[in-house]
Amino acid sequence: MKKTEKHNYNLILGIVLTAIVLIPAVIGIFYTPYDTESMNLALKMASPSFSHPMGCDNYGRDIFSRIMKGSSITFLIGVGTVFWGSLIGTLVGAFTAYYGGVVDEILMRVNDVIFSFPSLLLALVFVAILGPGTYQVLFALAIAFIPSYARVVRGEFLRQKSMDYVQLARLAGAKDLRIMFVHILPNIRKVLISSILIGFNNAVLAEAGLSFLGIGVSPPKASLGSMLSDAQTYLFSKPELALFPGLTIIIMVLGISLISKEVA
Amino acid sequence: MKRILRVENLSIEFHDHALAEKVVTDLNLDIFEGEIVGLVGESGSGKSLTAMAAAGLLSRHDIKKSGIIDFDGTDMLSAERAELRKVQGNKLSVIFQEPMTSLNPLKKIGWQVEESMKIHMPEMTASERKNRALEVLLQVELKEPERVYNSYPHQLSGGMRQRVMIAAAMAITPKLLIADEPTTALDVTVQMEIIELLKDIRKTYGTSILFISHDLSLVSILCDRVAVMKNGVIVESGNVREIFDFPKHEYTKKLIASIPVVEL
Amino acid sequence: MTTVIKKIVGSVITILAVSCLVFIAFEIISGDPALAKLGISATEEKLAALRLEMGLERPLFVRFFDWVSGVIRGDFGNSYSYNMPVSELIGEKALTTMLLALYSFLLMIVITIPISIYSALHKGDLFDKAIQIVNQINMSVPAFFGGMLISLIFGMVFKLFSFGGYVSYSKSFSGFLSYMFWPALAIAIPKAAMAISLLYTAIVEEIKNDYVRTAYSRGNSSRGVFYKHILKNACIPLITFLGMAFADMISGSIVIEQVFGIPGLGRILLSSIQQRDYPVVQAIIVYIAFFVIVSNLLVDILYRVIDPRVR
Numbered sequence: 001m002k003k004t005e006k007h008n009y010n011l012i013l014g015i016v017l018t019a020i021v022l023i024p025a026v027i028g029i030f031y032t033p034y035d036t037e038s039m040n041l042a043l044k045m046a047s048p049s050f051s052h053p054m055g056c057d058n059y060g061r062d063i064f065s066r067i068m069k070g071s072s073i074t075f076l077i078g079v080g081t082v083f084w085g086s087l088i089g090t091l092v093g094a095f096t097a098y099y100g101g102v103v104d105e106i107l108m109r110v111n112d113v114i115f116s117f118p119s120l121l122l123a124l125v126f127v128a129i130l131g132p133g134t135y136q137v138l139f140a141l142a143i144a145f146i147p148s149y150a151r152v153v154r155g156e157f158l159r160q161k162s163m164d165y166v167q168l169a170r171l172a173g174a175k176d177l178r179i180m181f182v183h184i185l186p187n188i189r190k191v192l193i194s195s196i197l198i199g200f201n202n203a204v205l206a207e208a209g210l211s212f213l214g215i216g217v218s219p220p221k222a223s224l225g226s227m228l229s230d231a232q233t234y235l236f237s238k239p240e241l242a243l244f245p246g247l248t249i250i251i252m253v254l255g256i257s258l259i260s261k262e263v264a
Numbered sequence: 265m266k267r268i269l270r271v272e273n274l275s276i277e278f279h280d281h282a283l284a285e286k287v288v289t290d291l292n293l294d295i296f297e298g299e300i301v302g303l304v305g306e307s308g309s310g311k312s313l314t315a316m317a318a319a320g321l322l323s324r325h326d327i328k329k330s331g332i333i334d335f336d337g338t339d340m341l342s343a344e345r346a347e348l349r350k351v352q353g354n355k356l357s358v359i360f361q362e363p364m365t366s367l368n369p370l371k372k373i374g375w376q377v378e379e380s381m382k383i384h385m386p387e388m389t390a391s392e393r394k395n396r397a398l399e400v401l402l403q404v405e406l407k408e409p410e411r412v413y414n415s416y417p418h419q420l421s422g423g424m425r426q427r428v429m430i431a432a433a434m435a436i437t438p439k440l441l442i443a444d445e446p447t448t449a450l451d452v453t454v455q456m457e458i459i460e461l462l463k464d465i466r467k468t469y470g471t472s473i474l475f476i477s478h479d480l481s482l483v484s485i486l487c488d489r490v491a492v493m494k495n496g497v498i499v500e501s502g503n504v505r506e507i508f509d510f511p512k513h514e515y516t517k518k519l520i521a522s523i524p525v526v527e528l
Numbered sequence: 529m530t531t532v533i534k535k536i537v538g539s540v541i542t543i544l545a546v547s548c549l550v551f552i553a554f555e556i557i558s559g560d561p562a563l564a565k566l567g568i569s570a571t572e573e574k575l576a577a578l579r580l581e582m583g584l585e586r587p588l589f590v591r592f593f594d595w596v597s598g599v600i601r602g603d604f605g606n607s608y609s610y611n612m613p614v615s616e617l618i619g620e621k622a623l624t625t626m627l628l629a630l631y632s633f634l635l636m637i638v639i640t641i642p643i644s645i646y647s648a649l650h651k652g653d654l655f656d657k658a659i660q661i662v663n664q665i666n667m668s669v670p671a672f673f674g675g676m677l678i679s680l681i682f683g684m685v686f687k688l689f690s691f692g693g694y695v696s697y698s699k700s701f702s703g704f705l706s707y708m709f710w711p712a713l714a715i716a717i718p719k720a721a722m723a724i725s726l727l728y729t730a731i732v733e734e735i736k737n738d739y740v741r742t743a744y745s746r747g748n749s750s751r752g753v754f755y756k757h758i759l760k761n762a763c764i765p766l767i768t769f770l771g772m773a774f775a776d777m778i779s780g781s782i783v784i785e786q787v788f789g790i791p792g793l794g795r796i797l798l799s800s801i802q803q804r805d806y807p808v809v810q811a812i813i814v815y816i817a818f819f820v821i822v823s824n825l826l827v828d829i830l831y832r833v834i835d836p837r838v839r
Contacts, residue, residue, distance in 0.1 A: 113542055116772070116824050118779035121816060128801040128809055129553060205670050209783050212672050213798055228673060232787065235676055236684050236691075246673040253668035321744055345750075353746030365738040368757050369837060380746040416836040432746070 014258030021252040025075045028068030036061060036069040037220040045238060054244050057227075058234060063244055070222035071248055074207055077138050077223075081203040084142035086196050089149025094180050096150070097157035108154070111147045119144040120206045124215065132215045134223075140210075141203050152195050156188040190264060197260035201253045208249055224249050268440055268472050269295040269318065274331035274341075276313055276322070276496075284328070288314055288496045291331070295440065300466060300473040302483035302504070304519065305493035312361075314493075315444045315476045317341065319358045320348040336439060353380035357433035361445040363425035367417040374413035377401065377432045384436055400431040403468070404461055423454035430461060437469050444476045459486050481523045484508055492516050531839075532829060539825045546817040547599050551592055554806045604811035609803050614811045618796060620698070622815055625785070625792035627697065629777040629819075631708055632715035636773065639720040640727060647724075648731035649754070659724070666721035671780045675714035675787040682710060692789045711788040715780040719773045726769055730762040737761075764835055771827030775820045 034052075043060035046052055054063035092111075096104040114122065119141070126140030160166060161184070169183045185192075204224075210216030211225025219226060224245045231241035276288040288310040295301045305311045316322045318333050320340040333340040338351050357380070360366045367376055377397040381388055388396075394413070401409035404427040417425055426446060433441055443462065447455040459482055465471055477483055483490050484504055491501035492515065500513040511517045562578040563570070570578075579585055583594070598605060604614035647656040669677075683691035689710055695703035734740070735758060743753045782794035793812055800808035832839050 113546065113821075116775060116820055117817070118776045118820070120776075120783070121779040121813075124779075124782075124797070124801070125550075125553075125809075125813055201668075208670050209672065209779075212670075213783060213786060213794075215798065215801060228676070232676070235680060239680055242673070242676050242680075246670075246676065249670055249673065250665070250668045253670075254665060257664070257668060319745060321741060349747045349749060351747070352744070353748075358742075358745040360738060360742065362738050366742045368739040368743070368761070370760050370835065371757075379743075379748075383747045383752075418837045429742075 010258050011262040014255045014262065017251050017255030018259065019255075021071055021248055021255065022075065024068045025071040028065075028070075028072035029076075032062075032065035032068050034062035034065040036066045036222050045234075048240070055240060057230065057241055063227075063241065066222040066227060067224070067244055067248055070224045070227050070245060071252065073134065073217055073221065073223045074204055074225070074249075075252075077134065077141070077207045077217075078200045078203040080138045081141040081145055081207075082196050082199045084138075085145030085199060085203075086149045086192070088142075089146045089151075090153045090185075090192070092146065093150040093153025093155075094157055094185070097154040097161065098176065098180055107150075111150055114144075115147040115151060119148075119202065120209050123206055123210060124213075127210065127215050132218050134217050134221070137207060137210055137216045141206055144206075145199055145203065148199065149195065152191060153188065156191050157184060160184045160187055194260050194264035197256050197263065201256050201260075204249065204253055265296045265298070267294055268297050268299075268336055269293070269474070270332070270334040271314070271318065272332040272334070274314065274317065274333060275329070276310070276317060277328040278326065279328055280326040286496060288317075291493075291496075291498055293491055293498070293501075295472050295474060297439075298466065298470045298472060299489065300462070300475060300487045302475045302477060302487035302490040303493060304477055304480055304483050304490060306478055309493040310496040311476050311493050312444050315358075315442050315474060318474065319356060319442050320352055321358070350384075353438075354384040354436055355439045356442065357436075357438040357440075358442045358444065359426070359429045359433050359446050361448050363422050363429055363446075363449060366429060367425055369417055371416075372413070373401075373415050373417065373420070373428050377413070377428065377435055380432065380436050396435060397431070400435050401428070403434070403464075404428070404431045405457075406431070423450055423457065426450060426454075426458055427461070430458075430465070434465060434469065434471070438471060440472045440474065441465070442474045442476070445478070446475075447482065448478070455482065462486060480519050492519065532832065535825055535828050539821050542821050543814075543818055544596070546821070547596055547814050548592075550810050550813050550817075551595055554810055555588065555592075599814060604814075605807045607800075607805055607808050609800075609805045610808075614807050617808065618793065618811060618815070620696075621791060621793050621796055622812075624697065624790065625778065625781045625794070626819065627704075628708055628712060628715075628781040628785070628790065628792060629774065631705075631712040632719070632777045632780065633770075633774055635709075635712050635716035636720045636723060636777075639716060640723040643720075644724045644727035644731065645754075645759070648728045648735075651732060663721040663724055666717050667725075669718055671715050671718055672783045672787050674717055675711060675784050678710050678714050679788065694788065694790050696791075707788075708790075711781075711784045711790060714787070715777055715784055719777065719780075723766060723769060723773065727762060727766050730765045731758060734758050734762040760834065764831075767827055767831050767834065770830075771824050774823045778816055778819060 038061070040056075040060035043052070043056040043062075045058060046056040046060065048055040052062050052064065054067065056062055057066070092107065096107050122144035123137070123140040126143060127136055130136040130140065157180075166179060166183060169179050174183065207216055207223065208225035208228065211223045212229045214226075214229055217223035217226050219230075227245040228242055231238075231245070234241050271291060271293040274288055274291040274293075275286065278285040278287060291310075291314060293301070293303070293314075303311045303314065313322065317329060318335065318340055320343070322329065323345075329341050331341065335351065336355055338347060340348065340351070367373075374394065374397055377400065378393045381393050381396065398409045398413060401412055406412045406424060406427050412420070412424070412428070417428075420428065429446075441462075446462075447458050450458065462473060462475070463486060466473060473486075475483065475487055487504050489502065490504050490507055491498045492507070492513065493499070494515050500507060500511070500516050507516060508520065511520055562575050562582060562584060566574060566578060583591060586594075595605065602615055606612065607614050607617050610617055643659060647659045650656050679691050682688045689707060693707060695707055697704040740753060740758060743757045748756065781792060782797060784790075785792040785794035786798075793816075796808065797812050799805075800812070
């Protein structure tokens with residue numbers, strides 16, 4: 001009894017934290033109180049006020065608006081990365097586990113090598129090849145994330161493959177594709193959902209890292225990572241420039257990881 | 265004959281739920297030097313808990329114990345941990361139901377057989393310890409004791425592991441051996457070998473044995489006296505032959521009737 | 529023993545495979561290196577001369593074997609933009625980054641072990657609950673933001689170190705260590721948070737095992753049961769994590785170096801990516817891959833040393 005109550009608290013806290021960041025982020029896709037890219041030297045380094053709740057940055061841009069815009073870009077990159085990464089990863093994992101054979105062997109060897117590589121570094125390599133930019137980052141991260149999903153899905157598929165319900169479906173004459181995606185896939189949804197949530201967090205952190213290094217989302221576009229990168233110069237004179245985007249990342253990641261713990 | 269274990273008015277209560285649950289009630293039991301006493305009953309009758317209490321291994325905070333368990337001058341119920349430790353593995357040894365999991369998977373058999381010697385007889389040299397370990401391994405009829413000494417638990421079968429447990433228990437020649445369903449997890453043929461082994465041990469060392477089992481037929485082969493337990497209470501006790509030939513309590517009759525007759 | 533040799537051979541093959549992939553990827557995508565070096569204003573004659581000088585006229589597979597055999601000898605060719613051998617250019621920087629990653633790794637272990645042991649053995653008390661919460665938050669902090677917070681709090685407010693005052697290890701090793709403590713801490717904290725939750729769970733689960741009861745029945749003290757029996761068993765799930773954590777720490781170092789102004793691989797990697805100085809980028813990737821693969825190999829061997837069941 002006690003246990004379930006405590007779990008609910010975690011879930012509620014996770015949802016609340018995520019909502020605090022996500023609602024402004026979703027609004028930020030369509031609308032921000034101030035323009036996020038044009039400069040206004042009159043407001044350079046303005047302190048927080050009623051009209052600019054988080055103050056303004058070194059170009060006089062409203063920080064709150066930039067955080068809205070930045071978290072929406074970070075959020076979209078996270079969602080896109082996880083979408084493509086999990087989609088392709090699931091297909092690779094499902095097919096290799098289901099059919100096995102030489103292709104499975106080779107793909108999994110390659111997978112293991114890529115998997116053991118830090119995803120940030122892998123994305124860095126892809127960005128080095130493709131050049132910086134929002135879509136390049138998304139593409140690079142998606143490729144870097146495929147192996148982890150393929151690994152998870154393959155492991156789960158191997159476990160499910162030998163179970164009775166799969167054998168029964170086969171006896172009943174179900175086609176391979178039907179068995180894979182109608183019978184097995186729903187049974188591994190818990191694992192898949194939790195690794196999608198964790199993957200989203202990793203994507204957010206990786207995007208922030210790339211943009212912080214100046215090879216992710218390129219200025220003047222705002223992303224949480226690039227805001228932190230800009231804020232670095234003024235870290236000691238104006239720490240709130242770094243604190244607000246930093247806290248936004250922490251709240252987003254913390255919220256999602258609390259949710260993922262309860263889903264699993 | 266000297267009395268080695270005296271259990272008087274033992275009661276054990278679980279307090280892990282809102283309502284306290286009494287699992288052993290006013291239990292009385294004596295064991296004399298060189299005697300093998302059986303404690304039989306079905307699972308949940310409280311026999312294993314009684315054995316663990318007698319071994320001083322019942323220290324969970326949510327368990328309430330009352331009564332006296334006097335083992336050779338030490339009260340196993342109320343003594344401090346430091347007192348108990350002087351007895352455990354020294355004058356009193358235990359073997360458990362699950363030979364597969366009762367050994368530490370990362371330590372060599374030799375190390376585990378020698379452990380109680382290391383704790384209780386620090387004056388022994390390494391080679392003395394090894395000689396003694398090989399001697400007991402041979403006594404429990406393990407062929408190639410030198411090889412077993414250098415093996416890890418996963419390299420041995422269930423029966424061999426239980427022999428190792430017995431060897432480790434006898435390494436320091438205790439006065440009392442508590443055997444908690446030592447044969448339940450084993451094949452029938454191996455069961456009989458272990459029973460014969462326990463008989464030999466009593467003959468060689470004069471060790472008293474408290475044999476916990478749900479199997480009345482094994483008790484009848486091994487034990488001198490028997491106590492039959494049901495729902496935390498001893499319903500009948502006495503000489504094995506008498507109880508077998510003239511059971512008084514309905515429950516005992518039922519247990520005897522349920523023994524399968526083996527046709528030779 | 530034979531499996532270990534097989535693993536080593538496998539690792540060597542993997543390193544070679546990674547080198548091939550890196551070479552091919554950059555060869556196909558990067559375009560004309562001579563053009564990259566001279567810029568678009570260069571004349572056709574100059575370009576042709578440079579191509580000849582760089583050996584670009586030779587067939588692809590010849591250049592490939594040339595490059596791979598160079599890699600085996602530790603020769604990665606010349607940097608386009610610095611006009612010096614790559615190995616000379618990145619040598620000291622690579623060591624700086626590796627030392628930072630190693631430092632973070634050791635800090636992570638030093639933080640993880642006592643905290644997880646204490647809170648697992650005092651499950652449910654105030655310290656344990658506090659650790660659970662702090663851990664959850666620490667896991668969500670990007671290491672570079674953690675680095676900014678550390679330099680803000682310990683550098684500016686408490687003045688425990690002078691921010692930007694990096695000392696090279698060749699000048700003063702102790703000065704190097706005391707400055708690097710802070711970036712290493714920034715990398716170590718989020719990883720330690722993960723390691724703590726792993727080890728904590730493992731200890732709590734391990735205590736329930738039957739062999740623990742056996743150990744008590746032999747007269748061990750609680751300390752004896754824990755240190756002689758439980759701890760080693762509980763560390764097994766941590767080993768795989770350690771390998772991945774070390775790999776992550778190398779990429780973490782590259783980012784953190786930008787926060788703390790450390791002249792490691794990070795800065796040169798970034799500037800080489802921006803200037804399309806591919807020999808440098810290739811060399812750094814292969815170098816890091818080498819360490820990642822070797823650390824995976826070590827984890828594999830450590831696994832075998834600790835757990836007799838996988839030998």
